[in-house]
Each structure stands twice: as C-alpha cells, then as structure tokens.
Amino acid sequence: MKTIRAEGAAAAEEADRSWRALPKHLALALASIAMLYPLLWMLSSSFKPEEDIFSDLSLWPQTVTLGNYVEGWFGLGIQFGRFFLNSLIVSGLAVVGNLMACSLAAFAFARLEFPLKKLWFAAMLGTLMLPYHVTLIPQYVLFQKLGWLNTFWPLVVPKFLAVDAFFIFLMVQFFRGIPRELDEAAVIDGCGPWRIYWSIMLPLSRPVLAAAAIFSFIWTWDDFFGPLLYLTDVANYTVPLALRGFVDATSRSAWGPLFAMSILSLVPVFAAFLMFQKHIIDGIAASGLKR
Amino acid sequence: MTAFRESAVTAPGVRARRAGSGRWRRALPGYLFLAPWLAGFFLLTLGPTLVSLYLSFTDFDLLRAPQWVGGANYERIFTSDPKFWSSVAVTLTYVAISVPMKLGFALAIAMWLNRGIAGLGIYRAIFYLPSLLGGSVAVAILWKQVFGYDGLINQLLWLAFGVNGPSWISNPSTSLYTLVLLSVWQFGSPMIIFLAGLRQIPRDLYEAASIDGATPRQQLVKITLPLLAPVIFFNLVLQTIEAFKAFTPAFIISGGTGGPVDSVLFYTLYLYQQGFAYFRMGYASALAWILLLTIAAFTAIAFLSQRYWVYYEDDPR
Numbered sequence: 001m002k003t004i005r006a007e008g009a010a011a012a013e014e015a016d017r018s019w020r021a022l023p024k025h026l027a028l029a030l031a032s033i034a035m036l037y038p039l040l041w042m043l044s045s046s047f048k049p050e051e052d053i054f055s056d057l058s059l060w061p062q063t064v065t066l067g068n069y070v071e072g073w074f075g076l077g078i079q080f081g082r083f084f085l086n087s088l089i090v091s092g093l094a095v096v097g098n099l100m101a102c103s104l105a106a107f108a109f110a111r112l113e114f115p116l117k118k119l120w121f122a123a124m125l126g127t128l129m130l131p132y133h134v135t136l137i138p139q140y141v142l143f144q145k146l147g148w149l150n151t152f153w154p155l156v157v158p159k160f161l162a163v164d165a166f167f168i169f170l171m172v173q174f175f176r177g178i179p180r181e182l183d184e185a186a187v188i189d190g191c192g193p194w195r196i197y198w199s200i201m202l203p204l205s206r207p208v209l210a211a212a213a214i215f216s217f218i219w220t221w222d223d224f225f226g227p228l229l230y231l232t233d234v235a236n237y238t239v240p241l242a243l244r245g246f247v248d249a250t251s252r253s254a255w256g257p258l259f260a261m262s263i264l265s266l267v268p269v270f271a272a273f274l275m276f277q278k279h280i281i282d283g284i285a286a287s288g289l290k291r
Numbered sequence: 292m293t294a295f296r297e298s299a300v301t302a303p304g305v306r307a308r309r310a311g312s313g314r315w316r317r318a319l320p321g322y323l324f325l326a327p328w329l330a331g332f333f334l335l336t337l338g339p340t341l342v343s344l345y346l347s348f349t350d351f352d353l354l355r356a357p358q359w360v361g362g363a364n365y366e367r368i369f370t371s372d373p374k375f376w377s378s379v380a381v382t383l384t385y386v387a388i389s390v391p392m393k394l395g396f397a398l399a400i401a402m403w404l405n406r407g408i409a410g411l412g413i414y415r416a417i418f419y420l421p422s423l424l425g426g427s428v429a430v431a432i433l434w435k436q437v438f439g440y441d442g443l444i445n446q447l448l449w450l451a452f453g454v455n456g457p458s459w460i461s462n463p464s465t466s467l468y469t470l471v472l473l474s475v476w477q478f479g480s481p482m483i484i485f486l487a488g489l490r491q492i493p494r495d496l497y498e499a500a501s502i503d504g505a506t507p508r509q510q511l512v513k514i515t516l517p518l519l520a521p522v523i524f525f526n527l528v529l530q531t532i533e534a535f536k537a538f539t540p541a542f543i544i545s546g547g548t549g550g551p552v553d554s555v556l557f558y559t560l561y562l563y564q565q566g567f568a569y570f571r572m573g574y575a576s577a578l579a580w581i582l583l584l585t586i587a588a589f590t591a592i593a594f595l596s597q598r599y600w601v602y603y604e605d606d607p608r
Contacts, residue, residue: 025409032417035417035418035421039420039424042433109325120329134580134582135340137579141342161328162328197324222428224428240427243432247432259436262429263429277416
C-alpha cells in the first residue's frame with residue numbers, strides 16, 4: 001500500500017512539475033528556433049528562386065525550385081559528385097587509419113609493459129597541446145619532397161601514423177576501464193597480445209571506436225585547411241574546397257546555388273549526427289570527464 | 292611466443308626478477324603495437340617541430356636552401372611588423388570576448404536543462420548541432436550571407452524596425468563581432484561537457500542544503516560552481532586553445548584577406564599568408580613558434596591558477 005501511495009504522490013508531483021515546466025519549455029523551444037533559424041533559412045533559401053531569397057522571409061518557399069541544385073551541381077565545370085567522391089575517399093581512409101593506428105597505440109599504452117613507456121606516454125600527451133601550425137611548414141616541405149603535393153597522401157598518411165593523439169587518449173581511457181581479469185584469463189588460455197587486442201579489446205570497445213570513427217569522419221569531411229594547403233587541381237578538390245571555389249568564382253548574385261551546395265555538403269555530417277547522436281554526445285562527455 | 296605472453300600480463304615480482312637480459316626482448320610486442328605512432332611522432336611531430344624551430348631562424352622561400360639569419364625574423368616581428376600586432380589584437384579580442392560568452396551560455400543552458408526536463412535529449416541535440424557544423428565552410432558561407440548587406444539580419448531589422456542596416460561583414464568595426472557571434476552560437480560542445488559534469492554532483496547535497504534553508508543562489512555559489520570547477524577549468528583551457536587557432540570562418544568571410552582593414556586578420560590567417568601566399572616560410576615558422584609559446588604560457592598559467600579556484604575531490608578509489 002505504502003509504495004502505491006508513494007508512487008501516486010510522485011506521479012502527482014511529476015504532473016505538477018510538468019505543468020510548471022511549461023514556460024520553461026516555451027523558452028527552450030524559442031531558444032531552439034533561434035539556434036536553428038539560420039540553418040533553416042539556408043535550407044529554405046536553397047529551394048527559392050534567386051529573387052525570392054532577398055525578398056521572401058518566410059521559411060516556407062512560395063515557389064519551390066530545384067534550379068539552384070542543378071545550377072550548383074554543374075556550376076564549377078566539374079560535377080559536384082566528383083568533390084563528394086574525393087571527400088568520401090579522404091574521410092573514409094582517415095577513419096580507417098585513425099581506428100587502426102590509434103587503437104594499436106592505445107592498447108600498448110593501456111595494457112602492455114615495455115621500457116620507456118612513461119616517456120612515450122608523456123610525449124603523446126604533449127602532442128595533444130601542440131598547435132598544428134608548428135609542424136605545418138616542415139611537413140609541407142617533407143610532402144613536397146616526396147612529390148605528394150596535389151595528392152590525397154598528405155591528408156591520409158598521417159592518420160595511419162596516429163597523428164591525432166586525441167583519439168589515442170580517448171581509447172586509452174576506455175581500455176583502462178576493461179577488467180584486467182579478461183586479459184589474464186586469455187593469457188592462461190595461451191593468447192598473445194595480438195589475440196587479446198583483436199579478439200577481446202576491440203570487440204569490447206565498440207562505443208569508443210564508434211565515437212572515434214564518427215568524429216574522425218566529420219572532422220575530416222569538414223576540414224578546410226589541409227585540402228587548402230595540399231590540393232591545387234580542381235579535380236582533386238574536396239567538398240569544402242569546392243564550396244570556397246564557388247564563393248570566389250561566382251558573383252554576388254549566385255547565393256542560391258551556393259546555398260544548395262552548402263546544404264548538400266552538410267548532409268553527410270547531419271546524417272551521421274542523427275544516426276549516432278548518442279555516441280557523439282557520449283564521446284564528448286567522456287573526453288571531458290574521464291581524465 | 293612465450294616472450295609475447297609474459298610481457299602482456301606478468302606479476303610484478305616475476306617481472307622484477309627477470310628484468311635485465313630478456314628485458315628488451317620482451318619489450319618487442321609493446322614496441323610493435325606502438326610502431327605506427329612512434330613513426331608518426333618522429334617523422335610528423337617531433338622532427339617537424341625541431342625543423343620548424345630551426346627554420347624560424349632562417350630566411351626560407353621553399354626554392355632555395357634556408358639561409359641562417361639569426362634572430363632577425365623575431366626582431367622584425369616585434370619591432371617593425373604592424374600586421375603582426377594587429378593580428379595579435381584581433382585574436383586576443385576574439386579570445387577574450389568569445390570564450391567567456393560561449394562558456395557562460397553553455398553553463399547557463401546546461402544548468403537549466405539539468406533540472407530534469409522532458410525532452411532533454413531533443414534540446415541537447417538542437418543546441419549541439421551548430422557546434423558540430425560550426426567548423427564547416429558551409430556555415431561560414433551562411434554567416435557571410437546572414438550578416439551581409441542584404442542578409443537575413445538586415446531583412447529582419449527592416450521588417451521589425453524599418454531600419455536599413457549596414458553590411459556587418461564589410462564594416463571593420465563590426466566584422467570581428469560577427470565572428471564572435473558565430474563562435475558563441477557554437478556553445479554546444481562545452482554545454483555537453485557541463486551537462487555530464489552536473490550529473491556527477493550528488494542530488495542529496497542540494498536536498499540537504501534546501502532543508503537547511505539555502506536559497507537557489509546560495510546553492511549555486513556554494514555547491515554547483517565549486518564542484519563543477521574542474522569541468523569549468525577543462526572547458527576554459529580547451530575553448531581558449533581552440534579560439535587561438537580559429538581560421539576557417541575568417542578565411543571564408545574575408546576571402547582569405549583578413550579584411551576589411553585587417554579587422555578579421557586572425558593570427559593563424561596572418562601566419563598562413565606569410566607562409567603560403569608570400570612563401571616566407573622562415574618568418575611563418577617564427578610566427579608559429581610565438582603561437583606555440585603563447586599557448587604554452589596560457590596553459591601553464593591556467594594550470595598554476597588551478598590551486599586558487601579548482602578543488603578536486605580526493606578520489607577514494
């Protein structure tokens with residue numbers, strides 16, 4: 001009886017709270033609209049004829065047209081699909097590289113014993129703080145000497161060498177939380193470090209691997225600076241670079257196609273966000289707290 | 292194979308006894324796993340860092356070999372380069388205004404959302420979305436339009452007040468603040484870290500405090516802020532470093548020039564211009580080292596200041 005009464009009281013209190021929460025919901029909804037308004041406006045403008053972008057303020061276009069998308073898609077002489085393919089290649093390889101190289105290093109730091117481990121670990125943490133501007137010019141000279149300018153190699157190879165220490169750090173934190181008894185049992189069963197890494201650690205680490213994969217994909221997809229430095233031939237442009245090319249190449253009146261292609265460029269990021277929202281948010285929260 | 296096995300998990304006593312002859316042999320698996328990172332560390336991080344330090348004392352245009360000039364680059368930067376100083380001023384203004392505003396918003400909204408509300412996930416997602424898209428060229432292009440002469444802001448101003456607004460982007464006295472606003476709009480990722488931190492504060496502390504008659508304000512000052520201090524510290528350091536490195540929006544909005552009148556000539560943009568527009572690679576390396584030292588100094592000061600305002604609970608585990 002007692003529990004039922006308590007539940008009833010809690011439910012009443014809950015209802016009461018939700019009723020009082022109404023102004024708060026209203027305020028939050030308004031804030032949400034304000035936050036999203038610029039993006040919604042760009043989305044709606046991308047479907048408006050050019051002259052309506054500047055006169056029609058409503059988010060619902062009076063005349064819906066796909067003309068901006070068609071014009072934008074063919075606007076740079078090369079179809080935009082080419083830039084999407086380039087971005088997909090670079091981002092896909094970046095994900096594979098980061099997952100492989102960073103998880104290997106993280107496993108070594110979290111589970112193996114070897115001389116100088118503390119020194120290397122400190123060095124790895126030190127690179128987290130290092131602004132990339134410092135290594136920029138020597139790296140550029142190195143890649144130039146290797147003949148890698150205007151190829152995807154400078155954007156991809158560093159990921160296979162675990163240059164994004166942030167992901168190593170994230171994975172070390174996660175691996176440390178996996179019970180050591182599992183490795184010990186595996187050793188008794190005759191497993192070497194490779195089997196422990198591959199058959200025990202990786203399958204148990206899906207959440208952190210997912211977070212690292214999503215962030216690596218989104219950050220590489222959105223990266224502007226790397227492609228700006230290394231890609232010169234329009235046919236090799238990634239999507240952000242192509243968008244920039246658009247701003248320079250077209251006159252002020254071509255906002256419609258520019259918005260249309262901007263929206264398209266955000267679609268993969270937005271889709272990743274919708275599908276993996278939980279991993280994205282947990283990934284950020286973990287990076288802040290599990291120090 | 293035995294060597295592999297033992298090195299993975301070995302009792303401390305056993306390890307100590309055998310240390311010596313087989314020590315390096317048993318180190319092999321560790322180093323094999325670490326090999327990609329080690330290669331990257333030496334070839335792409337440590338090596339380039341040292342080379343960059345050397346280049347900062349040279350005159351180097353990428354075509355001829357670097358010419359040693361001693362401290363000439365640094366001397367010129369500090370004594371006869373007005374653009375350096377204006378880019379420092381722009382960057383410091385940006386950091387000093389955008390970081391506190393962004394963190395303030397992030398904390399306020401996080402505390403608001405934390406008081407148990409239906410639909411938390413949806414609000415959290417909506418507020419986070421701009422952070423996620425923020426680094427993209429698309430959003431920078433959007434901003435350029437929104438604050439342009441016939442952009443969204445001026446349309447709204449005309450509709451609401453019948454005022455003809457200026458072009459916020461091409462006016463040197465306002466252009467930097469449009470970028471500050473863009474940065475504040477992206478308060479989502481510190482907000483999520485704050486939310487995670489707020490969840491760690493035990494509920495009973497608040498209950499005990501309200502029984503003792505503490506006002507919400509007292510609860511904020513005596514419970515929430517002190518217990519959240521480590522998270523505030525973490526966000527502050529992270530966001531400040533990020534703000535020092537801001538580049539893409541300024542590049543897109545100014546078309547790579549930093550204009551009008553160098554009003555959005557961020558430090559990183561100036562560095563890029565020196566290195567990759569004028570091919571003054573030695574000079575740009577010196578600029579990069581000044582940035583490195585500035586960020587290191589800021590981080591060191593932040594860490595030293597911790598003892599005065601950040602209280603870490605003793606970890607019982």
